[in-house]
Structures are given as C-alpha cells and as structure tokens.
Amino acid sequence: MSLELNKKALLYQLSSHASVSYEVLSDRLQCSRRTLKLLIESLLYSYDHIFSIQEVGGKLSLRIHDEEAFKVLVTEDLLLSTDLNSFHKRQAIFFRILLEADGYVSADTIADEVGISRRSLSRDINRMKMVLETYQLKLVSKTGVGIQLVGSELAKRLLYLYEVMDYLETKLELPKDLMETYTDFVQHHRFPIDVERTFHSTLLLTVLRRHHPLDEADFTWFTSQQSLDLPAIFYDILSYFMERPLTKAEQIFLTFPMQLGLLPAEIARIEILEMAETILRQTVQEFGITLDIRESGQVLQRHLVYMLNRSVMKWRFEEVSLREQLIQSSFSKIVSQFFVDRVVEITGVAVSEKEVVLLAAWMELLMARKSKPLIGRVAVITQSGQSFNYLVETQIRQIFGEAVQLDFLDFVNHLPYEELNKHYDLIFTDNLMYSQTLFQPFLSLSLVTKENQAEREALERTVLGRKIEMYSRVINLVFDEQVTYEENIENLLKVMESQGLISSEAVEKLKAKEAKNPAISEDGYAFPHLTDASLNQLIVVVAADFPFSVKTRAGQSIRDFILLFVPMELDDFNQDLLFKIFDNTFRMSSETHIKERLGLSHSSDTIRLSK
Incomplete structure (x- = not known):
C-alpha cells in the first residue's frame, strides 16, 4: 500500500471509532508502530488546521475541526499525492483505460499513458490478472489489435470501485441539485464517513457508466431493504440528469453501501430459508450430526442474507490479530466449509474464505445447543470491545434462551481452563473480523474443548x-x-x-x-x-x-x-x-x-x- 493510501486508511479507521490502539492500526495497515507515528506526524504537519490526533493510554482518537475540508482531504486530496512509481496506481490507470474503452486497446497506447515500457507492462499484466480473477473478469488479447476486458457489468463496476477510485481522481461533475439532495440525505442519516465515501463512489459510477446496463440476474441473491432506500426526489433528479429512469439493478448498486453496512432489522427470504434447510439436511447426512433443520435454518437465514450480500458485492474481510488460527482445525470449520461450498453450488456466487470463519461461529452455537440442550452458564473469552459483546449476547440468548447466564472474560487474563470448566457449561473464544471498507464487527466464535485448550492457551500468550x-x-x-x-x-x-x-x-x-x-x-x-x-x-x-x-x-x-x-x-x-x-x-x-x-x-x- 502506498504512503498516501496508508494515510487514508489511517484516517478512515480513526474517524470510524472513538479510539483505536496502535495494535489494531498496525494489524489493519500492516505496518509497524514507528511507521504509524511517522504517518501521524506527516498528517499533522500538513493538516493540523483540519483535524488533530490525541494519544491517551496508548490509544489514538481523532478530533475533526473542519468537517468539509476533512471529507475533501480523504476523498480527493490524498489521491492526488500518489505517483506512477506505485504499482497500484499503474494498475488503476490500466484498469480505467480498459473500463472506459468499448473495444480493444493497443498495448502500446496503454504503456504510453502509464509511462512504462511494453516489457514492464507485460510484467504488470501478469500480476493484474490475479486481481481480475477475484472479480471473475479476464483479459482477452488479439495479435495486432490489442487487449479487452471481458466480464459482467457489475464485476466491472466493482473493479472500478475498489481498484481504481482509491488511486485516481474521478473527473465527473454532478449536477448541483443532485449534490444538494445527496448532501441533505447523508447529513440526515449521519452515516460513518466510510459508508458515505462508498455511497458517493457508487453515485459517481452510476452516472459514469450509465450507458453500460447492469444485468438484474447479477442481483438475484442480493437482499435490500426499503427502509434504507433513497428519497423519491433523489431518483427523480438523477433520472432527469441521465435522461431515463433508473433500473432496479441500478438502484440496488447505488444504495448497496447502506444495505451492506447498516441493515438494521430481521430479514426473511423464503428461497434463502429453503436453501438453508436443504443444505442443513445435506450437512446432517454428510457428518451424521443432529440438528433441528427448521429451527436451525431460521437462525441461519439472516446470516446467509448478510453473507450473500457481501459476496455479491465482493465486500472484502481482513482478520484482526491471529485469532482465525483458533478454528483452523476445528470440526465447525469443516462443517462450515461444506455448507459454504453447497451455497456456492446453488447460487453460483463466489464466496470468500473469510465467510467460512464467520459461519463456523454459527455452527459452533447450533451444534453446542444440540449436544447440550440444557445450557445455564456460558463464558465468552474476548478482547473485542462492547459493541461486539452486545452482538454476541444477542445471538447467544437467541439460541440458548433469555435465562442463560453469560459472562465475558478477558482474552489474556482469565482463570485456567480447568477452573472455567467447573463453572461453565460452554466456553467460547472470539475471532472478531472487520471488513476492509465498512468497519463493523461480526459474530465469530470458537468453542473451547478439552482437546484444543493447549492451542488456545498458546494463542492467548501470543x-x-x-x-x-x-x-x-x-x-x-x-x-x-x-x-x-x-x-x-x-x-x-x-x-x-x-x-x-x-x-x-x-x-x-x-x-x-x-x-x-x-x-x-x-x-x-x-x-x-x-x-x-x-x-x-x-x-x-x-x-x-x-x-x-x-x-x-x-x-x-x-x-x-x-x-x-x-x-x-x-x-x-x-x-x-x-x-x-x-x-x-x-x-x-x-x-x-x-x-x-x-x-x-x-x-x-x-x-x-x-x-
């Protein structure tokens, strides 16, 4: 990641949390504490009139003095500071050229615009193909003609969103009336700045690629809520500017940052419930485990809605710390992988390996409830914070009942497991995960058993x-x-x-x-x-x-x-x-x-x- 994008990532993280430790920032930005301090010094030297950063007790907090200037800084100014020595910026230019072309583009033309030789471009392209594979896109080349990017329009827009807009300025002026309506909407909802930023990008892309129709079939497994939809006047102004009504697929793409990050209520989709029940039956048959199919399907339904929404929009996860190791060899991971593989077979949607880790938490809970139906005392060993604890408490009580006694214990400072087993019916450890763009905790737990206690103790010491x-x-x-x-x-x-x-x-x-x-x-x-x-x-x-x-x-x-x-x-x-x-x-x-x-x-x- 380039220095300027590190600065952006740092500011996004600080603006999304009341305070953040150096440990969390180091994990997310993949850099040392010393590098973080250099980034902070550089930012404050240039922008102390816009914001300040305080350190109290080893944790950093951000105070914004000028909201408008801060938004301009993170969405525009820092992008302009990157240079072509960055592979990611060369890659962004390469992708933008192909995305804006209707047909083939010669390699010489691309090399000239990027400012490198044909040989260097060929080396870059080999690396870029690996990125394109994650979007189900590919390059087609014809001798003497050039290169073309092939794939669905949704995949191309997501490539533009995640791999181009972070590195290049989008030179597109939106109508004043549209921007005023947009500003009123986001200010009224007080979105986190990362949600607002992604929403602004989907708005730009909707206009920028208005002549490239989205296929509604790409959104078959995406679930949206009208409570997070835009006001009618917004669509009216946007439709007037685009000289045609917005399609349903365009509305889904435009609003997906809110739909992904802020879904507030229970969601029911009969086809997803039926899919959950079908795969649960296959899972029971495959592994010989005992689960209540109908009840377990209802519990999993909402998680699958989230999972499919994230997967359709290629919303990427990044693990915080080493805790994913806790479940690498667990039975719930095996069951979860089987379940996810069946989801992929049915839906045709590519699902990240990180989703297996999240689903494993639900498998742990469901199997624990069935193997020990009378659960009175549950412990969760965690260092993930109050918002995660609230999320876990809600789900634990949903599965084991309101009367269950639930205690949260410190991840690296609790009684030995032999003592805990005397006091609790079930013990879980957390595996908190964050998305890469919209910061929000998700339920991910591992069940502690006598067989894996030594592994967990070692990880806690780490x-x-x-x-x-x-x-x-x-x-x-x-x-x-x-x-x-x-x-x-x-x-x-x-x-x-x-x-x-x-x-x-x-x-x-x-x-x-x-x-x-x-x-x-x-x-x-x-x-x-x-x-x-x-x-x-x-x-x-x-x-x-x-x-x-x-x-x-x-x-x-x-x-x-x-x-x-x-x-x-x-x-x-x-x-x-x-x-x-x-x-x-x-x-x-x-x-x-x-x-x-x-x-x-x-x-x-x-x-x-x-x-």
Missing part, C-alpha cells in the same frame, strides 16, 4: 506477547555464567544506563532495593522490579535462555529471570498490562520459561553480558 511488545520496551538478556547473579545485575544496569534506557538514580534505587531484599523466589525465579518517576514506559527484561546456570553470592541457583522497570504513573490500560505480566509470570506452571508464559518472541532487543 496475543499477550504482542501487547507487551507493542506498549513496552522488551529486552532479551544473555547472562554471563562465569560470574554471580549480583555481578550480572550490576553489569546489566550499567549497560541499560549507558544506552539511555534508565537514569543513574533508577540504577542506584534498584541496587539498594535488591541489596536489602532480593526479589528471588524459593524456586529460583528472580524478578527484580522498580517503580520510578523518571520512566515513561514499561521496560521488560527477560532471560533469553532457559534454564541457565547462574548462582547468587549465597549459592542459590537462578533458573529464570524477569526485570521490570515501571513508570510512577500508569493509565488503566498499562496498569492492566502490568497485572497480566505479573499474573502470567507466577500463575502458570514452573516447568515453562517466563518468556514463553508471556508469549514474547525471539525478535526483541538483546543485551549480552558474556565476555
């Missing part, structure tokens, strides 16, 4: 490790096994002071504290720690090797080690993180390394004390 590495300075320590533990500590503090990590006052305070009362457990775990006002972030030093051979001056063997430097003032987030570090350091089995219990990787900074 998540904890990511948090520690994101919000703390983590250092691996290689001990000098030829000298005592106390000499190692003294040498370590000298190195940390020389590197500017801690002050000389902090060094003396820790040395005095350890001399008076060494922080060493009976099992040989050393955990020196200090709270000091000169620190501005948590510093975590862990032994790189386990076990190692170092003895104190008194002869006690040290087998594992963690050193913590803690700021005097911690916000709630970092206070909670510190508790989790201590809790996982001491709560888990003494057979494992502290570093493993905290989920820390091997890529952290290293200090070697060995000569």
Whole structure:
C-alpha cells in the first residue's frame, strides 16, 4: 500500500471509532508502530488546521475541526499525492483505460499513458490478472489489435470501485441539485464517513457508466431493504440528469453501501430459508450430526442474507490479530466449509474464505445447543470491545434462551481452563473480523474443548506477547555464567544506563532495593522490579535462555529471570498490562520459561553480558 493510501486508511479507521490502539492500526495497515507515528506526524504537519490526533493510554482518537475540508482531504486530496512509481496506481490507470474503452486497446497506447515500457507492462499484466480473477473478469488479447476486458457489468463496476477510485481522481461533475439532495440525505442519516465515501463512489459510477446496463440476474441473491432506500426526489433528479429512469439493478448498486453496512432489522427470504434447510439436511447426512433443520435454518437465514450480500458485492474481510488460527482445525470449520461450498453450488456466487470463519461461529452455537440442550452458564473469552459483546449476547440468548447466564472474560487474563470448566457449561473464544471498507464487527466464535485448550492457551500468550511488545520496551538478556547473579545485575544496569534506557538514580534505587531484599523466589525465579518517576514506559527484561546456570553470592541457583522497570504513573490500560505480566509470570506452571508464559518472541532487543 502506498504512503498516501496508508494515510487514508489511517484516517478512515480513526474517524470510524472513538479510539483505536496502535495494535489494531498496525494489524489493519500492516505496518509497524514507528511507521504509524511517522504517518501521524506527516498528517499533522500538513493538516493540523483540519483535524488533530490525541494519544491517551496508548490509544489514538481523532478530533475533526473542519468537517468539509476533512471529507475533501480523504476523498480527493490524498489521491492526488500518489505517483506512477506505485504499482497500484499503474494498475488503476490500466484498469480505467480498459473500463472506459468499448473495444480493444493497443498495448502500446496503454504503456504510453502509464509511462512504462511494453516489457514492464507485460510484467504488470501478469500480476493484474490475479486481481481480475477475484472479480471473475479476464483479459482477452488479439495479435495486432490489442487487449479487452471481458466480464459482467457489475464485476466491472466493482473493479472500478475498489481498484481504481482509491488511486485516481474521478473527473465527473454532478449536477448541483443532485449534490444538494445527496448532501441533505447523508447529513440526515449521519452515516460513518466510510459508508458515505462508498455511497458517493457508487453515485459517481452510476452516472459514469450509465450507458453500460447492469444485468438484474447479477442481483438475484442480493437482499435490500426499503427502509434504507433513497428519497423519491433523489431518483427523480438523477433520472432527469441521465435522461431515463433508473433500473432496479441500478438502484440496488447505488444504495448497496447502506444495505451492506447498516441493515438494521430481521430479514426473511423464503428461497434463502429453503436453501438453508436443504443444505442443513445435506450437512446432517454428510457428518451424521443432529440438528433441528427448521429451527436451525431460521437462525441461519439472516446470516446467509448478510453473507450473500457481501459476496455479491465482493465486500472484502481482513482478520484482526491471529485469532482465525483458533478454528483452523476445528470440526465447525469443516462443517462450515461444506455448507459454504453447497451455497456456492446453488447460487453460483463466489464466496470468500473469510465467510467460512464467520459461519463456523454459527455452527459452533447450533451444534453446542444440540449436544447440550440444557445450557445455564456460558463464558465468552474476548478482547473485542462492547459493541461486539452486545452482538454476541444477542445471538447467544437467541439460541440458548433469555435465562442463560453469560459472562465475558478477558482474552489474556482469565482463570485456567480447568477452573472455567467447573463453572461453565460452554466456553467460547472470539475471532472478531472487520471488513476492509465498512468497519463493523461480526459474530465469530470458537468453542473451547478439552482437546484444543493447549492451542488456545498458546494463542492467548501470543496475543499477550504482542501487547507487551507493542506498549513496552522488551529486552532479551544473555547472562554471563562465569560470574554471580549480583555481578550480572550490576553489569546489566550499567549497560541499560549507558544506552539511555534508565537514569543513574533508577540504577542506584534498584541496587539498594535488591541489596536489602532480593526479589528471588524459593524456586529460583528472580524478578527484580522498580517503580520510578523518571520512566515513561514499561521496560521488560527477560532471560533469553532457559534454564541457565547462574548462582547468587549465597549459592542459590537462578533458573529464570524477569526485570521490570515501571513508570510512577500508569493509565488503566498499562496498569492492566502490568497485572497480566505479573499474573502470567507466577500463575502458570514452573516447568515453562517466563518468556514463553508471556508469549514474547525471539525478535526483541538483546543485551549480552558474556565476555
């Protein structure tokens, strides 16, 4: 992704949430915390008159000072900053040329407009074909004639929407009356800016490609709600400008951003319900499981409406964190994949692999309810936030009844699974997913069983490790096994002071504290720690090797080690993180390394004390 599109993605994410952590932003933008800070500095340097970004407790929030200027910035100005050195911009120009042509276009013409050689264009085209496959589009070439883009009009519009408009300015002036009506409509509904942006793009495309008719058959499996339709005057003005009435297919395409992201009510479609029941019967026969076909079909119906709507419009998902791994080998994933494959066979609609993960959550719930009909207590281990918790609570109660006791537990800080199994009938972990363009959480859960507890514990430690590495300075320590533990500590503090990590006052305070009362457990775990006002972030030093051979001056063997430097003032987030570090350091089995219990990787900074 180009720098300017990273800036756009960052602003879209911040404008769609009250506050966002660096961890979430890093996952979504696929860049480091340092890159994020550079992006923010660059944005504020140029646009601090339009908005400001505050950081509180490791979370970022956006304050917009000029709404109109902000919309222009994210929908137009940042696009103009990209250049042809970006493959994605060259690709966008290539697609636009073919989309605007009625027939074949010579490769020489395209190469000249893009500003590259024929050979370079050929290399680019090989990469572009992979993108076109996801839209069921293909390139047809004729020797001496040129290249043509072949496929349905809906697929071409979606290609234009997702692969061209993000990189190129659309030079199309819409009538003043139409834009005034559009502005009134979006202001009245107060859409998220990402929904509004996509809606503006579908409006431009509806006009831009008005001479290319949409096939209503492409929308057979798309469900729209009239409550999210546009006012009649909007269609009247648009029809007058286009010099003909809008078709039903055009109305669906025009309004799909609202229909996808904001569907508020229960939806019933008899053919989708019948399809759900048919595939459930096949699923029962295939795997020998027991499900109430009619009741399960009704529960799945709304999810299938969402799934098909997203699939028809190629609404792309991106996983947050590593949690999709939780269900890769689960039975519900196998059942879900079978179900989705049958949906594809019946509908002919291409469905993303990410939809399998979402559907697996429903399969977990349905199979759990059938295998344990009397469910009284359910736990959901999650770190996904209140909006997701509300969504899950609604669906859990729909399936297991209003009387069920439902508790939400922290993903990286809960009782051991052996204890949880004593208190709860069912335990789930979350697999929150977000779409790439319209940010909204979706239900995705995994059932915890005795067979997969070790896998989940490992993943929870990975998540904890990511948090520690994101919000703390983590250092691996290689001990000098030829000298005592106390000499190692003294040498370590000298190195940390020389590197500017801690002050000389902090060094003396820790040395005095350890001399008076060494922080060493009976099992040989050393955990020196200090709270000091000169620190501005948590510093975590862990032994790189386990076990190692170092003895104190008194002869006690040290087998594992963690050193913590803690700021005097911690916000709630970092206070909670510190508790989790201590809790996982001491709560888990003494057979494992502290570093493993905290989920820390091997890529952290290293200090070697060995000569």
